[in-house]
Amino acid sequence: MFDIASLVTKGVTYVKTNLLALVLMGGIVLFIWWKQLIAGQADSIVCVKDDKKTPAPAQQVTLAALTRRALVSPSVLLKEAASLGTYHVKWLFAAPLVVASDPNTVNVVLSDKFIANRVVVNHTAKGVMATNGETHAKQHSLLVSIFQDPSLTASLIDHLHARLASETFPEFNEAIAQKDTLDLCPVFEELWVDVISLWVLGLDATGTVANAKEEIERREKVVEARRCLANLTFVLPTGIAWYFDIIRNYVQYSEYLMLPGSRDYLVRRNGKTKARNIINFEYGTMAKEFRESGKKRGGLAGKLLDAKLAALPEGQTDLSDAEWEDLFEQLEAVQTAAQSPLYSLTPHILYLLAHSPTHQKQIYQELSKVTAKQITKTHVQSLPSLTSFTLETLRLLPPFVTTYNRVSPENAYRLPGQWMLPKSTHIVVDLLSTLRNTTAFGEGASAFQPERFNGRKYTPTTAETPAETSHRVKDALKLSAPVFETTYYPFSAGPFACPGQQIALDVVKVCVAEIVRRYEVVAGKGREGVDVGAVVKGMEEFGSEQGGVLRHLEGCPVLIKKRK
Incomplete structure (x- = not known):
């Protein structure tokens, strides 16, 4: 009979006798495994770089030279674009125009630092508007009309106030107590994801739900799920990923250990699936509430x-299952589209205020005249210094570094100089260069001067019809040079511009006003003498995330002081 006890005893004796040799062998095996792992990662990085083929910096080409080339053969342009990756042209409103060689992808090269990729979803490869393109047009028109309702802005501001009081102000107070630098970008990334998530779903703000533990927990789950889906945090991990976290938290130096099984993959698989299930459950509950009791939610979902x-x-008194799904998809699209520009613009305004004490003082003096407990849309509309500062920040630091892509029509697109874009060509406009055009904004176009907006009224073009856009473009083409009014469009322009840009401006100004009336934002340690003009002129401190969202590379670090 097989004697297990004897075998174990012999094994223990062998280990004791040869412990040093076994440890050395184990160390060698671990070393080889580690080197292979690092080598494999390095190889994968090299492969990714080779596959993506980083495009050369965009070439500045005069329209006259390009016209001569295009007249020889319109296809020459796209052939050269295929080798370059992109092509840069001076066009309408003196905007750099980027033409893509790939019918489905636009590679926008603004400089060595600013590279954004956009995928065309609303046109076929031939440039013909597809079924989903027509659907997109209808959805966009519907959102434009809904966003005109002032009660929708008011409900979003209510959510903002609740979130500021419950989490943001305590974060600021903690930074003051610790006398430490506060990075604004992560603070406002979480804030706007939280605010937009509850507003889109039509749920009351967590801070306004009294004595209802289950309802509070429900909202907290929604917020955590949205943060996970927005890649702000790896939350909701399950299974083996959870054990990895325990090891990293309690085992010294384990943060340097590449644990097998890919913890990030496990978190994405488990956490994001769980997060998506939470959001889908809310959508299902929304439909169930209406069908069973006629209950409608507030916020964007209700409108x-x-x-x-x-x-x-x-x-017909109820939506079909397909129509409910369409409604959910629209809410998802708004969630994604709304949070990015808000969490890009808000910290940038405050960061520039920290480097411009004079303008911050002007805004605070305006705010000191507001006696209401909470700032409203009406208040910020009567604060000219805050409005001018916001618009100038939008000009020099637009949330997106390019406009949405467009596709030239089947009969080609005629531009000044008798040059025509070949049909079905994908086009985007480089906002960073456009909004610094010296002809439109003067020789000081790269300087930070909010006063340039004094006496000017910026009117978003979200309600513009295609006919109005066509008329405006034709008028602009007749101009000998670009002008302020035809060049300033940080949220894009025309019938497919951002439908919620006016709401975005209102809520960002409310957010900034509530902070400035309570706190003084000061330049971080070692940056006390850096002027706002130096911050924006060279743009060395900024880069673009995937999707073209502009972001401060170090997170907008500032010091916070409590106002007396």
Whole structure:
């Protein structure tokens, strides 16, 4: 009979006798495994770089030279674009124009630092608007009309106030107590993801739900899920990923150990699936509440549901399953589209204020005249210094570094100089260069001068019809040079511009006002003498994330002081 006890005893004796040799062998095996792991990672990085083929910096080409080349053969342009990756042209409003060689992808090269990729989803490879393109146009038009409702802005501001009081102000106070630098970007990334997530779903703000533990926990789950889906944090991990976290928290130097199994993959697989299930459950609950009791939510969900019900044929009182799915998809699109520009713009305004004490003092003096407990949309509309500062920040630090892509029509696109874009060409406009055009904004176009907006009224073009856009573009083409009004469009322009840009401006100004009236934002340690003009002129401190979102590379570090 097999004697297990004897075998174990012999094994223990062998280990004791040869312990040193076994440790050395184990160390060698571990070393080889580690080297292979690092080598494999290095190889994968090299492969990725080779596959993506980093494009050369965009070439500045005069329109006259390009016209001569294009007249020889319009296809020459796209052939050269294929070798370069992109092509840069001076165009309407003196904007650099980027033409892509790939019918489905636009590679926008603004400089060595600013590279953004956009995928075309609303046109076929031939440039013909597809079914989903027509759907997109209808959805966009619906959102434009809904966003005109002032109650929608008011409800978003209510969510903002609740979130500021519950988490943001305590974060600022903690930074003051510790006398430490506060990075503004992560603070406002979380703030806007939290605020938008509850507003989109039509849920009351967590801070306004009294004595209802389950409802509070429900909202906290939604917020955590949204943060996970927005890649702000790896939350909701399950299974083996959770054990990895325990090891990293309690085992010294384990943060340097590449644990097998890919912890990040496990978190994405487990955490994001769990997060998506939480959001889908809320959507299902929304439909169930309406179908069973006729209950409608507030926020964007309620307004969008009202609009869709109003468009139903006579006698129909409920949306079909497909129409509910369409509603959910629109809410998801707004969540994604809204949070990025807000968490880009807000910290940038405050960061520039920290480097411009004079302008911050002007804004604070305006705010000191507001006696209300909470700042509203009406208040910020009567604060000219805050408005000018916000618009100038938008000009020099637009949330997106390019406009949305467009596709030239089937009969080609005629530009000044008798040059025509070949049909079905994908086009985007480089906002960073456009909004610094010296002809439109003067020789000081790269200087930070909010006063340039004094007496000017910026009117978003979200409600513009295609006919109005066509008329405006034709008028602009007749101009001998670009002018302020035809060049300033930080949220894009025309019938497909950002539908919520006015709401975005209102809520960002409310957010900044609530902070400036309570706190003084000061330049971080070692940056006390850095002027706002130096911050924005060379743009060395900024880069673009995937999708073209502009972001301060170090997170907008500042010091916070409590106002007396």
